[in-house]
Amino acid sequence: MNEANKKITINDIKAKKGKEKIVAITAYDALMAGIFDGEGDIILVGDSLKMSFGGENETLGATMEEMLYHTKAVCKGASKAFIIADMPFGSYSTKEMALKNALRFYKESKADAIKLEVGLDKAEIVRALCNEGIAVMAHIGLMPQYARFEGGFKVKGKIDSQIKTLLDTAVAMQESGAFGILCEGIKSEIAESITQRLSIPTIGIGAGVACDGQILVWSDVFGFFDAFKPKFVRRYCDGKKLLKEAIKSYARDIRNESFPSSQESY
Template identity: 55%
Template sequence: MKKHTISTLKSIKGKEPIVMITAYDALFARLFEEYADIILVGDSLNMSFLGKSDTLSTTLDQMIYHTNAVCNGAKKSFVVCDMPYGTYIDKKEALKNAIKIYQETKADAVKIEGGVEKAETIKYLTQNGIAVMGHIGLLPQFVRAEGGYKIKGKNEAEIENLLKDAKAIEDAGAFCIVIEGVKSEAAKIVTKHVNIPVIGIGAGKDTDGQVLVWSDMLGFFEEFKPKFVKQYLNGAELVKEAIKKYADEVKNKEFPSEEYEY
């Protein structure tokens, strides 16, 4: 599959659904590359990779480390690096950290959570050569401030706020928007009202594409399963079965057999 650019991603809005998946290392990025239009190095790695309870303690250096690994594994993929909590508290701080990501990785873009209140920051970044993917709706980096993961778009006022956020991000120069944890009808309305691709996660089928965390969709993350996640593989059980078989064979002196000896 030919690598996407910002222009090609914009051009397929409404014509071809965009496939996005997270990855944190070269091994899985290489496996995903053939089928994913975009690979997101998400700060979700703090939970699924490091075992933390939320994304808030992710550091910029961690994101750079994992983005480099993903870029090494999927050299032809369009790679987006999440900017972690606290790295874009104002536009100058955001630019400094985004430049660090660009200089130290081959990421094609960064992702920032927030709507109207982050529009000035997004504009500042795009004016300085940084490609930005926006993120509205349920914002994982705001989980403590909001007292949990709150679904958005449940009434007209919330839909209006989502529209304002999406338009502000688009006007600021973002090339794409992730919309998370919103009512399906709200996501459909937002998608129709902006000219850039809208990629949903827990937002129904009427967006321009979908994104899932790889360890959720492949059944490796066992702590909990969000309602919107479809598991395409029972990964954890398959791995456990294989490890048990290996362990049993080692205990019983069945492995290595002569076949595996020099």
């Protein structure tokens, strides 16, 4: 198979540890997944869709049916990228529930892995999933599903007790079988310590350059969402402005009857 068309596997992701930075981005549909496919390594079908496209101020409302729908769509659009699906809030409270719902992602979509927001208390759940052959990425640090509980989105690693918990959790997840760790909203030096301590790759978002890879929400990085700009986001284009200009041109051409032309008509 041509390397350019090769499907990225879990072994490819793990092999990049300490050798090549891992490129990850979110997508929620086949169209965008197809555009991103082949340009990076990982596409995450994140429950961030509730905020980015659902107009919500948190991720808690995502359901299993929604996440399965969007995961299946992304899998249809991307043939090369390693696809990770978010387990939504309330879908992995117990080992039995986690296994039942994780198996749905594997049976009903072609997702390569799932992602869980975890603390030390979830180590046995991660172990149970991995023992059943389900690839797990563990999400530590700032966990959006805990935003109500914590009174907002809080950066982690500022105090000693948090630092110890983060390090202990990362190690516990590796020992439980997780193939990677997503570090969100963690002080850079702590994320670096985690990355150095682990043999599995780390993906950062708001966690500094030392992580083995980086991820951003696509509507943030390409300027379609501009209600606010998180500190950790770099915008690579002003997508909203470009699209607004395009729709204005489209509307103008319809109103002045320059569209459709004779060449665009049967």
